[in-house]
Amino acid sequence: MSNNQNNKGRLVFGKMNYRLMIAGVAVIFLGLILMSMGEKPYGFDALGITISPAVILIGFAIEFYAIMGKFGNKANETSSTEENN
Secondary structure (H helix, E strand, O other): OHHHHHHOOOOOOOHHHHHHHHHHHHHHHHHHHHHHOOOOHHHOOHHHHHHHHHHHHHHHHHHHHHHHOOOOOHHHHHHHHHHHO
């Protein structure tokens, strides 16, 4: 029961993870905006077919890294694990 109370106020991800998630969403939106800016209708130009999908994939890669990556101080992690034991 006390372990549940200790984890109640903690966030799932760290500050850096959330910053990277916001950056990833911004890059994805940038790719979507680039896709709509093409000269030809329905995005059938270089911007809509090659560049903007690459930008969107980079945004998804940033999101994946933000979710899977562990950021933070090693001293913080060791002290929190010692308190739980």
